[in-house]
Amino acid sequence: MPDKVRFHFDVDGSDFSSAGAASVQVKKKLRQLAYPPEIIRKVSIAMYEGEINMVIHANGGVVDVEASDEEIVIVLSDRGPGIPDVDLAMQAGYSTAKDNIRNLGFGAGMGFPNMKKYTDYMRIDTEVGKGTTVTMKVKL
Amino acid sequence: MTLNDLCQPLSAKVLCGDTDKSFSGVYVGDLLSRAMSRVSADNIWVTIMANSNTVAVATLTEPAAIILAENVDMPKESLDAATKNDITVISSPLSAYEISVVIANMTPENK
Ligand SMILES: Nc1ncnc2c1ncn2[C@@H]1O[C@H](COP(=O)(O)OP(=O)(O)OP(=O)(O)O)[C@@H](O)[C@H]1O
Numbered sequence: 001m002p003d004k005v006r007f008h009f010d011v012d013g014s015d016f017s018s019a020g021a022a023s024v025q026v027k028k029k030l031r032q033l034a035y036p037p038e039i040i041r042k043v044s045i046a047m048y049e050g051e052i053n054m055v056i057h058a059n060g061g062v063v064d065v066e067a068s069d070e071e072i073v074i075v076l077s078d079r080g081p082g083i084p085d086v087d088l089a090m091q092a093g094y095s096t097a098k099d100n101i102r103n104l105g106f107g108a109g110m111g112f113p114n115m116k117k118y119t120d121y122m123r124i125d126t127e128v129g130k131g132t133t134v135t136m137k138v139k140l
Numbered sequence: 141m142t143l144n145d146l147c148q149p150l151s152a153k154v155l156c157g158d159t160d161k162s163f164s165g166v167y168v169g170d171l172l173s174r175a176m177s178r179v180s181a182d183n184i185w186v187t188i189m190a191n192s193n194t195v196a197v198a199t200l201t202e203p204a205a206i207i208l209a210e211n212v213d214m215p216k217e218s219l220d221a222a223t224k225n226d227i228t229v230i231s232s233p234l235s236a237y238e239i240s241v242v243i244a245n246m247t248p249e250n251k
Pocket residue numbers: 049053054057058078080081082083089090094095096097105106107108109110111112113132172173174
């Protein structure tokens with residue numbers, strides 16, 4: 001495991017079919033760097049959910065990942081519509097996804113609950129009309 | 141028991157990937173963020189959702205195979221992505237329930 005490695009991704013908000021690609025790349029890199037499988041699983045789930053949210057709710061954004069021998073930090077930032085009520089959005093089953101998005105398999109309202117469950121730290125900074133930044137940490 | 145042993149009882153068509161893999165456990169469901177946290181490595185994931193997002197979830201969770209129920213077909217670009225990521229995709233005319241019953245009967249440890 002390295003001292004510190006950083007990855008940066010631009011996530012395209014117009015292409016649902018490639019959504020998840022950044023998470024897949026991070027997973028492959030962490031595996032090359034020999035992180036434990038259970039850590040990779042947590043990071044994969046948390047980052048995937050955040051990445052998908054940026055695509056389906058916020059028209060894309062950027063992801064920064066920093067991996068060290070102590071923790072993996074994932075920061076997802078978008079300039080989407082923001083989240084008016086974070087406590088409500090965090091509730092299992094709550095979703096504003098439209099039918100066309102639900103038809104693809106999204107909209108269970110489990111993204112944020114998964115992110116919370118599989119990380120050791122999660123923080124949502126959001127402002128309506130400005131955007132959302134989600135910071136998550138998985139400790140080794 | 142490998143995926144090969146399931147193909148005939150499920151009247152399955154292999155859409156892509158290796159069927160020489162063993163498996164353990166089954167998850168049935170179509171909602172991606174539920175599957176994301178419930179599909180474990182080497183499971184069989186039974187679903188009727190066959191798009192590139194299904195493939196992305198499988199790439200991250202590494203099931204032994206995706207089994208598409210009710211003869212659902214997977215679009216070519218999604219199959220290409222599955223092939224690239226070593227994901228086995230199988231289609232069966234049976235329903236998700238029927239597929240689960242067949243697998244349970246063949247693998248007592250999965251019951
Ligand atoms: N980046 C974001 N920008 C704006 N709104 C967001 C963002 N992420 C989440 N939300 C809001 O929070 C709600 C809950 O998100 P969550 O990920 O838990 O569920 P979902 O995305 O609707 O469904 P699922 O993740 O199960 O497919 C969303 O429906 C949306 O209203």
